[in-house]
Amino acid sequence: MKLTATAIALLLALPACAKQPTPDQPVATKAPDPNDADPALWVVKDPDTTIYFFGTIHVLKPGLTWFDEAVKAAFDKSDQVVLELVMPDPAAMQKLVMAKGMTTAGPTLTQQLPAAKRQAFTQALTGLGLQAGAFDRMRPWLAATNLSVLPLSRLGYDTSAGPEEVLTEAAKQAGKPVIGLETAEQQLGYFDGLSDTAQMQFLTSTVDELPTLDKTMGSMVADWAAGKPDALAKEMNDSLKDSPEVAKTLLLDRNKRWAGWIENRLKQPGTVFIAVGAGHLAGGDSVQAQLLKDGVKAQRVAY
Template sequence: MRFLRSLTASAAALLIAQPALAQAKPDLDPAVWLVKDADTTIYLFGTVHALDGKGDWFNDEVKASFDASQELVLEIITPEDPAAVAPLVKKHGIDTSGKTLTSKLSPKHQAIMAERLKTLGMPANALDMFRPFFAAMTLTVIDMQAMGIDPNSGAEKVLTKAAKDRKITIGEVESMEQQMMMLNALDEKEQVRLLEKTLEESTEAKETLGKMIAAWGKGDAEGVASVLNETSKESPALYKLLLTDRNKAWAEWVDNRLDKPGTVFMAVGAGHLAGPDSVQRFLKDRGIASSRISAPAN
């Protein structure tokens, strides 16, 4: 589902990708917002968790804002060791009820799943041990790999390396385990619905993600939001869980962080900084103004 591709950093953390070849890259200009008071500055940057590495986005106002910051705050800090993910999968992604994943799907979606796995050289029951949300994440990762999407080119990887090079603090507003727990907390019927939509959207995944990345690269927040709007109609519960509730919580985080002096570069999924339920909207509800940066920041 497009929400997993755009909003859940944990999906990108599961990718095993090859390094991208060096090449000339066109300039991209993703959006940056500014929140500040007398002694605190917070830059809000919307990321794409995994990219194809074909565009140069870490420049201009993004780079200037990052360079001015003393702290990087990410959506999640991705474990450097892939082995660290395995216990989380075992704890939250494996279904111990004894009921197979296939048996939870409609006959139509059982057939789609079997055909999808067959094209990958896998048996129809290959994902039967998993909970529906994790199977959806797994298929999302497979789609992203097929599109040449590389988490090592994703914004978080680039920003993390730059922060380590500068030896500045790196923090997170969530954790990978929290994201898995959040998805697993969904009612099973809603999880199955998520998986079924993921199966249905697999053929159009490249086009959908391509549109979102193109809008992101142009700094078109409304374009990013339009790609996500369909999810609010398809699944209000998922939209509330993955977007609205988290944006409220992150606006509260920004509000609290303003009480401490310093300059922070906060990088979260671009979908959280776009549309009617954005972090900026909930900041406004708290009486906190945010402004779009359209030129290199000092």
């Protein structure tokens, strides 16, 4: 697992660090079906509150049948749906991106890059049908996220097939309220707040990893579809070990905040369905691990 794909999986507005993975619970054996996905699902309960949390991959190829069985049953039982983010309208999102991700002064982005990386950066842009200087007024984090996301559609990935859009539409049809754990401004701010060094590392890693993005995403989606969060965590650990600042910002700090949100929500009655990037629900720094530190134990839902 490389840093580029990990960042895609950890942040929606455009997966996680493991210490000692624990074995996944066994799941029932089924007839092989390449389109059948059984992603992991967890639940925490107290006498009057039930909170399900489901790990997503924000972009998927159409055709996977994941919104069924235990996942659909948990969704149907829930009074409220909680996502990482409820997307603002496109104009508001564009305004935020321009404010946080663009600059009008100083050296161009190409000039800021290490000399040894400039040719590969330019080739990455032209390979996507863009002009060589198309990203020159972007901050490194925005260029990196664009270079991460733009090739995905060519590989067959689609946000409309991703769980967030499917769940949002299902909630709308069922009349269920949908709220976000974060705002778009917060999510973009995580990248914007990275140091210049971390941002440039993110960009150069993205350029280096583009040739293997298809294989990397395929591996990540396969682990997700098979309900193997610990395999996902192990791969993601490799991608984040050399970038502790990114790991802390995109993963650990957010997991702690979300665990706190869940603990507070347990004080209110009802049933809630939470869907966040699968990387947040895997490994030694996961949301479940943060909950356990406060005595709240999440159970894997077997299906």
